[in-house]
Amino acid sequence: MKTKVALTGNEAVAQAMKQINPDVVAAYPITPQTEIVQIFSSFVANGEVDTEFVAVESEHSAMSAAIGAAAGGARAMTATSSQGLALMFEVVYIAASMRLPIVFPVVNRALSGPINIHCDHSDAMGLRDSGVIQIFSENAQEAYDNMIQAVRIAEHPDVRLPVMVNMDGFITSHAMDVLEVLDDETVKNFVGTYVPDDYLLDAQNPISMGNFDMYDFYFEHKRQQVEAMKAAKEIIKEVGREFAKISGREYGLIEAYKLDDADVAVVVLNSAAGTAKGVADELRTKGIKAGVLKPRVYRPFPQEEIREALKAVKAVAVMDRAETFSTCGGPMFADIRNTLYDLKNDIKVVNYIYGLGGRDLRLEHVQQVFEDLENIRKTGRVDETVKYLGLRE
Amino acid sequence: MTQYGPLNRNLGSGTRTKAVRSDMKWHELTRAGNIYEPGNANSYETGDWRSIRPVWNKERCINCLFCWRYCPDASVIAKDGKFEAFDYKHCKGCGICAKVCPVNAIDMVSEDEIEKVKEANKDEN
Ligand code: SF4
Ligand code: SF4
Numbered sequence: 001m002k003t004k005v006a007l008t009g010n011e012a013v014a015q016a017m018k019q020i021n022p023d024v025v026a027a028y029p030i031t032p033q034t035e036i037v038q039i040f041s042s043f044v045a046n047g048e049v050d051t052e053f054v055a056v057e058s059e060h061s062a063m064s065a066a067i068g069a070a071a072g073g074a075r076a077m078t079a080t081s082s083q084g085l086a087l088m089f090e091v092v093y094i095a096a097s098m099r100l101p102i103v104f105p106v107v108n109r110a111l112s113g114p115i116n117i118h119c120d121h122s123d124a125m126g127l128r129d130s131g132v133i134q135i136f137s138e139n140a141q142e143a144y145d146n147m148i149q150a151v152r153i154a155e156h157p158d159v160r161l162p163v164m165v166n167m168d169g170f171i172t173s174h175a176m177d178v179l180e181v182l183d184d185e186t187v188k189n190f191v192g193t194y195v196p197d198d199y200l201l202d203a204q205n206p207i208s209m210g211n212f213d214m215y216d217f218y219f220e221h222k223r224q225q226v227e228a229m230k231a232a233k234e235i236i237k238e239v240g241r242e243f244a245k246i247s248g249r250e251y252g253l254i255e256a257y258k259l260d261d262a263d264v265a266v267v268v269l270n271s272a273a274g275t276a277k278g279v280a281d282e283l284r285t286k287g288i289k290a291g292v293l294k295p296r297v298y299r300p301f302p303q304e305e306i307r308e309a310l311k312a313v314k315a316v317a318v319m320d321r322a323e324t325f326s327t328c329g330g331p332m333f334a335d336i337r338n339t340l341y342d343l344k345n346d347i348k349v350v351n352y353i354y355g356l357g358g359r360d361l362r363l364e365h366v367q368q369v370f371e372d373l374e375n376i377r378k379t380g381r382v383d384e385t386v387k388y389l390g391l392r393e
Numbered sequence: 394m395t396q397y398g399p400l401n402r403n404l405g406s407g408t409r410t411k412a413v414r415s416d417m418k419w420h421e422l423t424r425a426g427n428i429y430e431p432g433n434a435n436s437y438e439t440g441d442w443r444s445i446r447p448v449w450n451k452e453r454c455i456n457c458l459f460c461w462r463y464c465p466d467a468s469v470i471a472k473d474g475k476f477e478a479f480d481y482k483h484c485k486g487c488g489i490c491a492k493v494c495p496v497n498a499i500d501m502v503s504e505d506e507i508e509k510v511k512e513a514n515k516d517e518n
Contacts, residue, residue, distance in 0.1 A: 098425050099424055198427060207427055208427065208428040209425065209427050213426050217422065
């Protein structure tokens with residue numbers, strides 16, 4: 001049974017967590033994520049879930065407690081944003097290398113300084129190389145759906161990795177949205193009971209985890225993590241197909257929007273993809289063949305799918321809501337350009353940094369991007385590879 | 394090349410072997426370096442960390458076994474209530490045994506010295 005409801009992104013994620021009913025949630029409040037764990041803690045207080053809720057003293061402790069719980073065989077979660085994720089940084093790598101299937105929503109927010117509480121992706125991008133799976137959500141519906149699928153992806157025996165489910169701070173987390181939620185029983189059956197192969201404190205099957213790993217083994221264990229990431233690509237698609245059966249909504253590694261015959265395309269994560277799709281529709285009525293590519297999964301990086309989706313496009317704009325300070329563009333730009341290199345077909349790829357610190361991305365901004373792309377397509381000339389969108393200059 | 398199958402990438406999860414060898418390939422090792430054997434510290438020979446070693450002086454020893462009790466690495470071997478030997482495979486050379494010995498029956502000797510003596514003996518032979 002499906003029900004249409006009006007929820008904010010944070011409420012939708014808390015609702016998903018309630019239906020997943022994890023064994024342990026360890027969390028610390030931080031804007032704009034606070035509501036997720038605040039709402040969830042009321043479910044705990046009201047006895048609506050069986051979860052052990054651990055109110056820790058920092059995000060470093062939140063992820064550490066989740067690691068302890070997961071190593072003990074529990075289905076464990078946490079949630080955070082921005083500085084909280086930055087404080088968790090060290091421990092996220094450990095969760096990944098210990099291959100613990102911890103699911104944690106991250107409500108994307110700019111990193112200090114200057115201090116700011118609004119949306120950008122610099123928090124998530126800081127952990128793109130940590131070994132966690134990163135899924136991005138365009139709206140509350142996707143955030144809800146991604147949370148439920150994340151549990152199955154994380155716990156799959158071929159994967160066994162933490163999964164970070166991202167959504168845009170305030171834009172998605174605090175805006176009321178209409179979405180379809182599944183009934184408790186359907187979610188319960190979909191996520192199933194977690195049966196870990198190994199866990200601590202099992203006297204019959206003793207195990208040491210998180211062991212000291214020197215130059216003679218560390219490298220091999222890192223290679224194993226890469227293999228788990230490769231396997232995750234298949235598993236994410238598999239779980240997405242299965243999720244379609246209970247929800248009617250299928251998910252893959254990317255969403256290709258009107259790319260089949262597109263001349264120009266924008267690549268963008270999270271909520272801005274909705275804005276870009278709206279603009280592409282508008283431009284198509286004017287005869288411009290515009291399309292949008294939204295990577296749903298950023299780590300592992302869906303290189304083959306993206307290459308396939310963009311191979312016939314003439315000019316591509318990658319929009320990054322994070323800066324790398326390499327002076328050569330944003331993080332996703334480097335990945336997308338790298339992906340298209342092997343095609344050797346002279347696709348022009350440019351970069352737009354946008355929306356830092358919660359700066360609005362307006363329809364006009366995306367229109368400007370498509371206009372620039374049309375110019376590049378017609379003239380074959382790129383004047384500026386990296387531009388700033390919506391910046392006063 | 395690699396022999397692992399694409400259908401089972403649950404690498405290492407089936408490995409419960411005691412014999413983790415340093416020549417094992419990445420896909421042969423246990424997942425995340427988990428160790429499934431209890432008491433495995435014994436197979437990690439920490440003796441090669443040592444730069445000074447305890448040397449026992451049989452004549453002075455009164456067999457009080459303070460050294461046996463104090464050694465943090467269980468590297469003093471006792472038999473029938475008497476000092477038997479040092480376990481040099483695991484002794485890290487911390488010197489605690491020498492410090493607690495009430496009759497100074499343990500000398501801490503530089504490993505370099507030990508090496509030199511060994512070399513000298515070799516030359517003589
Ligand atoms: S502490 Fe000294 S005297 Fe006592 S058993 Fe050890 S070596 Fe012998
Ligand atoms: S030197 Fe330290 S480790 Fe070695 S036997 Fe003495 S107390 Fe034990």
